[in-house]
Amino acid sequence: MPRPSETATEGGTAGLDDERRRLTLLAYRMCGSWADAEDVVQQVYLEWWRAHESVDNGPGWLTRTTVRRAIDALRARQRDAAYVGPWLPEPVVQEPSDGPHSAAEQSEAMSTAFLLLAESLTPPQRAVVVLRALRYEHAEVADILGISPAAARQHHVRGLRRLAERDGRAPAVAAIMGPRSEGAQPSDARDETARLLTAFLTAARRGDTAALTALLHEDVRAYNDGGGRTRAARRVVTGGQHVARFVIGVAGRHEGRRAVRLVTVNGTPGALVTLADVGHVLSLEVRDGRIYRLFDVCDTDKLSALRTSALRGCA
Missing domain, CATH: 3.10.450.50 (Nuclear Transport Factor 2; Chain: A,)
Known part of the structure; x- marks a missing residue:
């Protein structure tokens, strides 16, 4: 996934609105709900205003905090056992003429098929699989989650294995596991x-x-x-x-x-x-x-x- 500019949040306010969509999309991939994603990013922004003066890398801090707050949200959320019928993620809809804001918005980690299967993952597994699909290296993933690179790799392997067990023939799973995960849908x-x-x-x-x-x-x-x-x-x-x-x-x-x-x-x-x-x-x-x-x-x-x-x- 294209990295945000290192100066995007220079001074605490400049470019902050530009970061909101990137962070909301990241949280959405984690939560499968646009409303939950917006709540996560709102919490991140509240923390940003308290901490930004001591932050050297604003975009990196925002990414790390967004992923961690999304994990917290997933752990706190319990899907209603009485939910009527099949559950699907809240859809993100655009007019075709609008085009995606970035290639990352067409990645397999954004698809309905992947988000449905991702409900089977633990929050750390989901975070690692999503970040790897967005081309973050294992060392970067480890830093974001506050774990070792070895642990990040283990979460990734176990997450992919669980996805394959759910539906190994699904194109969404194959794409996440293969080279197509590095870009937009061809x-x-x-x-x-x-x-x-x-x-x-x-x-x-x-x-x-x-x-x-x-x-x-x-x-x-x-x-x-x-x-x-x-x-x-x-x-x-x-x-x-x-x-x-x-x-x-x-x-x-x-x-x-x-x-x-x-x-x-x-x-x-x-x-x-x-x-x-x-x-x-x-x-x-x-x-x-x-x-x-x-x-x-x-x-x-x-x-x-x-x-x-x-x-x-x-x-």
């Missing part, structure tokens, strides 16, 4: 995802079960996160035929009351879909040229940060 992969997304939306709109099934991987899984606030499947839907029938059924029930806008979701091609005034944020994970994972966030709490016009102004 343009050809983005193009393939965009193509499959468009074909998926078209088949769903037309009610073409055969065409939709042909787009789906044999091991496809569809996650629908309504959080108990919006009607959604309460279990993960698995298998091409089951997923296709489910999607066609939902689309058919809202014929004439649906709208779509193509956007970028967590750095990858996605869509804002409105079904009878209910917003859905869709994104995909692709494997072997087919849709391997389908993610649908329709929990109103997780979509509250999105502009109302973005959901209702779909075309």
